[in-house]
Amino acid sequence: MTTATARISRTGHSATKPSKNARSRERALAWARRAPLLPALIFLIIVTQLPFVVTLIISFLNWNSLRPDQTGFAGLSNYIEVLTNADLRQAIFTTIILTVSVVLASLVIGLGLALLLDKKFIGRGLARTLLIAPFLVVPVAAALIWKHALLNPTYGLINGILTWVWSLFGSDTPPQPDLLSQAPLMAVIVSLVWQWTPFMMLILLAGLQSRPMDTVEAAQMDGASPWDIFRHLTLPHLRQYLELGGLLGAIYIVQNFDAVFTLTSGGLDTANLPYAIYQTFYFANEYGLASAAGVVVVIGTIIVATFALRTVFSLFKKEAAR
């Protein structure tokens, strides 16, 4: 059973044929290589890039579906509206606060957990599995549980535990905070940090375990303290993993919809851009305005993604060089 590939390379060797023929064969070969790629590529261009182009066009239109007769070219007015409208400007601000605080907090806690799990102890596999659980609960379900079973001021678990602890000391006036109404953005942040810390932990754990141990051992021989080793060996090695976790986390969290939608429904300045855009087009029917806000989100994401791509690329180059 001789094969096509073998035959091609053999005939390719006898290069006495006219170069035009050879070139066309080369082109055919290049297309044969490209062919398996094309369905995926074309599908993605149609389903993701085309709609975005339409969003871009709509963002320059005056278009409210409830007033179809007033549809027309709007110039930059939608963009000006996005940046001046108090609600949308607040949504931009909320998105930034939400993303930055969730990413930083979950990175720091995730780093601590990864360092702990990198050590050997009894039941490590089980502890690791327990830690991953928050990341595996369906996000809407997680948000519902936080809202009703944990943070509810009258019968939520957190206030319930406060009541119980206070009663141990004979007090029947425990503090009963109501995070959802007193600090709703904090409630969203807490639930998202809970959900994303395991993700950071897993990435950083992978980073820790790819650490070359010989240098660590050499440093220990030389009498370096654990802090010195962490500061000068572990942390520099983890840097790109921290960057990767932070940037991927940022990309996922900027797009968060489930937690805001479920926990607060965007009330009390907790609406982030995805939620605000959803409301703008789905309930207010302001298509032009929603599209302009969508384009603003893309611009913001591109800025973050440029850094993300560079980090991914640096990890990726090592492997591609094999």
Place this chain on the structure above:
Amino acid sequence: MSTLTPAAPQNTPPGPTALNAGSRSRIFGRFGGKSRMDPTRNNTAAGIAAWLLALLFAAPVLWMILTSFHSETDAATNPPSVAANLTLDAYKEFFGASSGVSPWPPLINSATASILSTVLVLVLAIPAAYALSIRPVKKWTDVMFFFLSTKMMPVVAAILPLYLFAKTTGALDNIWFLILMYTSMNLPIAVWMMRSFLAEVPVEMLEAAQIDGANLLLTLRKIIAPVAMPGIAATALICFIFSWNELLLARVLTGVVAGTAPVFLTGFVSSQGLFLAKVCAAAVVISLPVLFAGFAAQDKLVQGLSLGAVK
């Protein structure tokens, strides 16, 4: 076909076992026998701290499961009634017709959308990954980054045209349109993951097979498939999880007929009133497939989420 004996991989499947054993031993057993450099007392302290934190992080999940087995009166007490009698009432009511809305159609919709979009993703992603790793096209890194950039574009930036398109063509509240959307959502991740798995196929084995005169199909079946299978399974699980979890697209593009489980869950509290045990039971039921899939693929989960950049 008999020419393919020397490099035949059936008795030496190098990829999957090496890969799995590697990652598992790296995570679970690196300090085996190296207690010198990591004194035991440190490990005990770290172990206690890790366990406390693990229980703290798992507490909401454990509480959700426990509450789902309580009666409504025991579920909503302050202080919490940890030792209350266990009952299946919440589950019975959730699935029973007494509540008026059956959770089965949304669960079936979710399963349909997740499974079919995953199949579609694999059909598109595997050939693409092949063209990006085993016989790489020119400028394959550029193509990789194009795939990645589509993933980084927020869904909200494209959702209005998709909604308008669905509305005008009658594809609104149609599960097939949702399946296409989920396919596009997961395809970039799948391509990146599959590429990193296929890159594990040793070049020497491919060359040996070619010299022995194996054709493309035979090479695929005998050399690439054994290495790629665990990767395909992991990719499928992760695509399934993402589709199952998705809310925004489902909320905008579906309604009564094609609504998925997350959409059903968001409407559950408002339509049922607040019955905590029942909410918890619903959350458990809907999370169960993801919890199973996620624990099965936990090693590969990171790789999928970090787009194959971290192993």
